[in-house]
Amino acid sequence: MTPSARLAAAIDLLTAMEATPRRPADAVANAFFRERRYIGGGDRRAVSTRVWSILRQWRHIEWWLDRAGTSATPRNRIVAMLALSPRPGEAPQDLFSGDRYAPSVLSPAERDLAARLRGHELIHPDMPRAVALEIPDWLLPRLETVFGDDLVPEIEALSGEATLDLRVNLLKTTRDEARQSLAADGIIAEDTILSPWGLRVPGRQPVTATAAFKAGLVEIQDEGSQVVVAAADARPGMRVVDYCAGAAGKTLGMAMTMQNRGHIVACDVSEARLDGAVRRLRRADVHNVERHLLKPGDRWAKRRAGSFDRVLVDAPCTGTGTWRRNPDARLRLTEQDLAELMVKQAEILDTASTLVRPGGRLVYATCSILREENQDRIETFLRTSPQFRRAEPDAQCGLPAGLAQQGMIALSPLRDRTDGFFAAILERTA
Ligand SMILES: C[S@@+](CC[C@H](N)C(=O)[O-])C[C@H]1O[C@@H](n2cnc3c(N)ncnc32)[C@H](O)[C@@H]1O
Numbered sequence: 001m002t003p004s005a006r007l008a009a010a011i012d013l014l015t016a017m018e019a020t021p022r023r024p025a026d027a028v029a030n031a032f033f034r035e036r037r038y039i040g041g042g043d044r045r046a047v048s049t050r051v052w053s054i055l056r057q058w059r060h061i062e063w064w065l066d067r068a069g070t071s072a073t074p075r076n077r078i079v080a081m082l083a084l085s086p087r088p089g090e091a092p093q094d095l096f097s098g099d100r101y102a103p104s105v106l107s108p109a110e111r112d113l114a115a116r117l118r119g120h121e122l123i124h125p126d127m128p129r130a131v132a133l134e135i136p137d138w139l140l141p142r143l144e145t146v147f148g149d150d151l152v153p154e155i156e157a158l159s160g161e162a163t164l165d166l167r168v169n170l171l172k173t174t175r176d177e178a179r180q181s182l183a184a185d186g187i188i189a190e191d192t193i194l195s196p197w198g199l200r201v202p203g204r205q206p207v208t209a210t211a212a213f214k215a216g217l218v219e220i221q222d223e224g225s226q227v228v229v230a231a232a233d234a235r236p237g238m239r240v241v242d243y244c245a246g247a248a249g250k251t252l253g254m255a256m257t258m259q260n261r262g263h264i265v266a267c268d269v270s271e272a273r274l275d276g277a278v279r280r281l282r283r284a285d286v287h288n289v290e291r292h293l294l295k296p297g298d299r300w301a302k303r304r305a306g307s308f309d310r311v312l313v314d315a316p317c318t319g320t321g322t323w324r325r326n327p328d329a330r331l332r333l334t335e336q337d338l339a340e341l342m343v344k345q346a347e348i349l350d351t352a353s354t355l356v357r358p359g360g361r362l363v364y365a366t367c368s369i370l371r372e373e374n375q376d377r378i379e380t381f382l383r384t385s386p387q388f389r390r391a392e393p394d395a396q397c398g399l400p401a402g403l404a405q406q407g408m409i410a411l412s413p414l415r416d417r418t419d420g421f422f423a424a425i426l427e428r429t430a
Helices: 003-019 025-034 041-056 058-067 074-084 108-117 137-159 175-184 223-232 249-257 271-283 335-353 375-384
Strands: 164-168 198-201 218-220 239-242 263-268 289-293 308-314 356-366 388-390 408-411 421-428
Touching: 003 025, 003 041, 003 074, 025 041, 041 058, 041 074, 058 074, 074 108, 164 175, 164 223, 164 249, 175 198, 198 223, 218 249, 223 249, 223 308, 223 356, 223 408, 223 421, 239 249, 249 263, 249 271, 249 308, 263 271, 271 289, 308 335, 335 356, 335 375, 356 375, 375 388, 375 408, 375 421
Parallel strands: 239 263, 239 308, 263 289, 308 356
Antiparallel strands: 164 198, 164 218, 356 421, 388 421, 408 421
């Protein structure tokens, strides 16, 4: 594709995203490219990079368009981005060439817009703080409470590119062998700092095409998720529940720390997600996992009360810790979403906690950075559940000493170079 044709595809993709504003951008993009199989890998990456650069600057661009008195159409967004963040060979009038497959030539109003914005920076001193930080207005006071003086660098870190982390599957290999196998396919990976089984790959590399990935030696998993797996400290022979297992990301990690011995029940309310786990479990050679679909009125938990050594609750949450991957999510998130999720988290935690045996552990985790979903949730739970107390990670789980503070781990992209993650370790005393 020519640069102009790629730009036209970017405009079409932005238009598709605007047509379904509640749908995650990556789901819209996947559907978009599935319907256009003629767009090859390199072109797909170029179109996505262009669109994602706009998603990351959504509020900045809107502010500039509003100031210019024009509407935030996909074409105007792209014209504004090209003018505010110019790159060599990307003059708007050249890319909007009107040629075959290219966007139609700029209208007088679009040309005027480009001329007015040229020479300005994306961020302007007059922008309200929430706009400058690219977060919804209602979230600003909450994030100021969480990060205090570090708010700006923390949000900058949350807005950057995500790292590509792998969890080595110790059921099949060692960290060194996995690293060597990746190197044979031209991918140089480094050990992660916090996770004892992690490898970090620089940039965006085609890991899924490597022999290591195909053979199930490595699994793509953010280091923060791996830390949650380590905090769960599931050991060989234990009875374990992964109560919100989804497609089994953390189930796979726990099966590994259990050396495939003992039993894990992977529960979820989503049949599609649990089905997605099957192929991953097989590829990783995991065979101590049973899947259980939770249904309304399900008596499964009641019948098994107090019978598990470990219960992991990887709760549905705002995902505010994963903005590096999903920059569009921060703009979709509403105060109502947070309120609904908090009700759900309380219900899930209450039910799942009944499964833990006396002396067993409950680990509650989110990929959120908000206090309401994390520390506040745990404090409320502990007030009403005196049979639980905070516990420290055991040294044998492999996490660095001092990572947990009073039984809670809060990871941030700025400090830890992971997604924003939270995990609380609770022990049932009676
Ligand atoms: C953060 S995701 C889990 C991700 C998964 N543990 C992983 O590591 O790949 C949260 C999961 O909670 C599930 N969920 C939502 N409501 C639930 C409920 N009431 N009980 C159990 N699971 C629920 C969702 O379907 C979703 O798969």
